Amino acid sequence: MKTCLVTGGAGFIGSFIVDELVKKGYAVKIFDNLDPQVHPTGKAPAYLNKQAEFIQGDVRDYDALKKALTGVDVVFHEAAAVGVGQSQYQIKQYVDVNVGGTANLLDIIVNNKTKVSKILVAGSMSSYGEGQYECEDCGIVRPPLRTEEQMKDHDWELYCPECYEDIRPIPTGEDKRLECNSIYAMTKRDQEEMVLNIGEAYNIPAVALRYFNVYGPRQSLSNPYTGVAAIFMSRIKNNHAPVIFEDGLQTRDFVSVHDIVRANIAAMEKESLSGCFNIGTGKPRSIKSIADTLIALLGKDMQPEITNKFRKGDIRHCVADISKAQEAFGFEPKVKFEDGMKELIQWSESVNAEDKFEEAHHELRKRGLV
Incomplete structure (x- = not known):
């Protein structure tokens, strides 16, 4: 069986990819720096698969990444600094990790005798801008x-x-022009374009999966720059009303992490597959409906706070056209939204949720980004 390396493999999405690869019998290496914003204790999370080899390292560390790539056939490049708002002031950090780390990965593959025969990279719907x-x-x-x-x-x-x-x-289809409106979005665009470019140049099948709004267990509930479902969950668990910008009727495409994993495995196992593909559900959901659903499922007596204020660079609507992934490798989202939300709630009962929304909001407001 092939050996797979998952960068960012201790994180939310990466760890589930690791689990599925192990389940299918692949040899798996995890390469993760245990960023304290995601892993506050600085230790590998308890959910980390014990059958995978864990290597603590940073994608900015060329030599450490080179060593981790020894004997690897397939790379799942999930490692990234994540967060639109934060990227607008931690500019060097985001570019160094997302672009510089990807440059290290590709430079090692191209200039060393690695076995890598396929690369999959996590893209982002944020690179589209408006839908x-x-x-x-x-x-x-x-x-x-x-x-x-x-x-x-x-x-x-x-x-x-x-x-x-x-x-x-x-x-929104994959042929839409990318119109990035944040440093994060730009770096995710650069990641996927770099991987696809080198893949084509060296005849290495390369796939960029553009994730839409991913939710599910293991998403950090104490990271105020993570996905909106986790941010709302953290607020509600601390008896604070979710804060919603604009009128709450802006829509996104919320997709379960389990469907993201299914897409990754299917795209890997179709060996000659290359190109970029949207991974979502194709179904729009308003931001207000996410807050309302979580409040109802948690049995809380509160209403979301609709601010009628805005954040610079925010988009109004963006939902995935998933027909390309359906045709290319049979992708079909299987997790129903309500079931996915119930799973998120059940998991949240066993983890700490520190509400840092106000702290993050203050930082953005101080910088004139809200």
């Missing part, structure tokens, strides 16, 4: 970000850039 829209008269359109003047008027929706009439969001 795709349709105008009744002009067809498919790609509106720019809303202006601050529009947002200050609480005019939240977008308009056709051609005729200025109302438009409706539609599923």
Whole structure:
């Protein structure tokens, strides 16, 4: 069986990929720096699969990563600094980890006699910017970000850039132009483009999976820059109302970590597969509905706080068109949203959830980003 290396393999998504690889009989190496923002204790998490080899190391450390790649056939590159807001002031950190770490990985593969015969990299829907829209008269359109003047008027929706009439969001396909509006989004775009470029140049099958809004167990509940479901969960568990920007009707595509793992394994096992693929559900859900669902399932007597304020660079709607992944490697999301939320709640009962939202919000506000 092949040997697989999962960078970021002690993290939320990476650890589940590790579990599935071990279950399928692959030899697995985990390479993770145990970033204290994700792993506050500085120790490997208890859920880490004992049948995988754990190597504590940083993707910025060329020699350590080179050693970890010895004997590896397949790389799942999940390691990344994550968080849109934080990336707007920790610029060097995000570029060094996400772009520099990926450069190290590819440089080692190209310039050393590694066995690597396939690379999979975690992309992000954030690289799209706004999703795709349709105008009744002009067809498919790609509106720019809303202006601050529009947002200050609480005019939240977008308009056709051609005729200025109302438009409706539609599923976003992989052919949409990438219009990054954060350093994080730029680095995720660069990660996937670098991997696909080197894969094509050296005839190494390379796959970029553009994850939409991933939720599930093991997502850090004390990291205020993680996914919105985990942030809301942390607030609610501490008897604080979830805070929602704009009017709460902005939509995203929420996909279970288990479906993300299924996509990774299927894309790996289709050996000649290359290219970029959206991984989501294709179903829009409003941010307010996420808060309402968690509050109801937790049995709390509270309402989300709708601020009618905005964050610079935020988009309104983005939902995945998953038809390309369906056709290429049979991807089908299987976890129902309500079941996934119940699983998240059940898992949260056994872990600490420190609510750091106000601290993170203050940092963004101080810098004029809210």
